Amino acid sequence: MAERDTPNYWDYLRLPDLLDLQGGLEGDDSQLQPDELHFIIVHQAFELWFKLMLRELRLARDHLAAPTVPEEHIPHVVHHLGRVNAILRLCAAQFAVMETLTPQEFLAFRNKLAPASGFQSFQMREIEILMGLPEQERVDSGFGDPLAFLRRMARDSATGEKVVARVEKVLKEQTLRDALHNWLYRTPIQGSVPEAPGDEERVFSFVEEYLEQARTGAAEQRSGLVKAGVLDAEQAEARFAEGHQRSRDFLLAKDVDESQRVRTRRIRSALLFIESYRELPLLAWPRVLLDAIVELEEGMVLFRHRHARMVERIIGRRVGTGGSSGVDYLDATTKYRVFTELWAVRTLLLPRSSVPALDNSEDYGFAR
Numbered sequence: 001m002a003e004r005d006t007p008n009y010w011d012y013l014r015l016p017d018l019l020d021l022q023g024g025l026e027g028d029d030s031q032l033q034p035d036e037l038h039f040i041i042v043h044q045a046f047e048l049w050f051k052l053m054l055r056e057l058r059l060a061r062d063h064l065a066a067p068t069v070p071e072e073h074i075p076h077v078v079h080h081l082g083r084v085n086a087i088l089r090l091c092a093a094q095f096a097v098m099e100t101l102t103p104q105e106f107l108a109f110r111n112k113l114a115p116a117s118g119f120q121s122f123q124m125r126e127i128e129i130l131m132g133l134p135e136q137e138r139v140d141s142g143f144g145d146p147l148a149f150l151r152r153m154a155r156d157s158a159t160g161e162k163v164v165a166r167v168e169k170v171l172k173e174q175t176l177r178d179a180l181h182n183w184l185y186r187t188p189i190q191g192s193v194p195e196a197p198g199d200e201e202r203v204f205s206f207v208e209e210y211l212e213q214a215r216t217g218a219a220e221q222r223s224g225l226v227k228a229g230v231l232d233a234e235q236a237e238a239r240f241a242e243g244h245q246r247s248r249d250f251l252l253a254k255d256v257d258e259s260q261r262v263r264t265r266r267i268r269s270a271l272l273f274i275e276s277y278r279e280l281p282l283l284a285w286p287r288v289l290l291d292a293i294v295e296l297e298e299g300m301v302l303f304r305h306r307h308a309r310m311v312e313r314i315i316g317r318r319v320g321t322g323g324s325s326g327v328d329y330l331d332a333t334t335k336y337r338v339f340t341e342l343w344a345v346r347t348l349l350l351p352r353s354s355v356p357a358l359d360n361s362e363d364y365g366f367a368r
């Protein structure tokens with residue numbers, strides 16, 4: 001650190017330390033293969049962005065996890081998520097820099113680093129866990145669960161204990177998904193809040209009304225498809241009935257354990273409510289928040305997809321340095337969705353002209 005009081009650029013940013021960290025396994029960048037410095041710097045730049053993403057995600061989560069979230073705090077959540085989203089866009093674009101490495105250039109030093117792999121990026125695991133990716137949703141990489149894998153790798157590493165402790169810490173934290181759900185659960189639906197008498201019935205009748213409107217809308221679309229000769233009447237009837245049943249089961253939370261059903265139903269209805277009446281002043285920030293979360297998930301999917309394309313270009317379909325099937329494994333991870341409810345609700349949305357009449361509209365105006 002600086003010994004004198006006058007701040008300067010390089011001491012403030014610890015640049016001498018930072019620029020000493022690109023020596024790879026040799027510890028000295030003059031010993032690296034010609035394209036290895038490029039490989040190390042690109043990875044380190046990503047890991048620095050991951051560090052900032054973790055901080056911003058935690059700040060967003062902390063605001064949202066408060067027992068009550070005042071209206072004026074929602075812009076803070078959106079602000080932190082907006083930064084994460086900008087970083088994710090940048091990271092996806094950053095793979096273009098990695099792609100200047102040709103397959104042959106990578107082969108010149110690839111064996112040296114095996115079995116090291118991005119699969120051991122503990123910060124990426126922390127991001128996934130903090131967002132709320134359920135462990136049982138992970139695709140089979142062939143190495144078992146990533147934390148157990150990190151633990152195994154950590155045994156032979158001087159810094160292993162620290163790495164494992166970081167991941168174990170985040171496993172104990174509240175996820176962004178849980179914080180979002182707790183906040184959604186408290187959303188006033190048709191002016192009713194969870195603790196209000198008759199709330200369960202109010203939510204139920206909102207859902208029933210919504211589904212009825214959806215059925216009417218679907219009937220119009222169905223007869224249009226039959227008239228145009230795209231589907232025969234029987235096919236159309238079966239397809240739309242199935243879609244309706246799926247929507248119903250989702251909104252009534254038939255897929256979750258009975259003990260969680262009322263709560264889940266309220267969370268899903270709240271999403272539908274915010275999305276449906278998104279122009280109401282009191283719902284304006286909540287819907288911007290939901291859009292930011294959708295963008296976050298989309299950003300993660302695009303990041304994974306972009307990484308897989310870059311990998312395919314550089315190593316084709318061969319086994320990864322970490323030992324997975326490589327591109328096939330990476331493509332399978334693009335199916336991950338943390339905020340499944342937000343995506344599911346998009347299937348059900350109705351045009352504004354068809355949504356049920358709003359009760360207690362005065363509750364959703366500007367605060368006086």
Ligand code: HEM
Pocket residue numbers: 042043046047098101106116117118119120121124307311314315319320321322323324325326327329330333
């Ligand atoms: C030449 C460049 C690269 C190649 C060939 C490559 C290849 C791979 C492969 C094959 C995997 C699957 C695990 C394995 O079997 O090793 C993987 C995982 C991963 N890589 Fe890369 N990668 C490259 C660059 C990068 C960069 C620049 C990053 C940015 C941090 C990155 C981040 C990751 C992450 C986070 C995973 C874990 C994915 C998951 O398990 O969900 N990779 N990489």
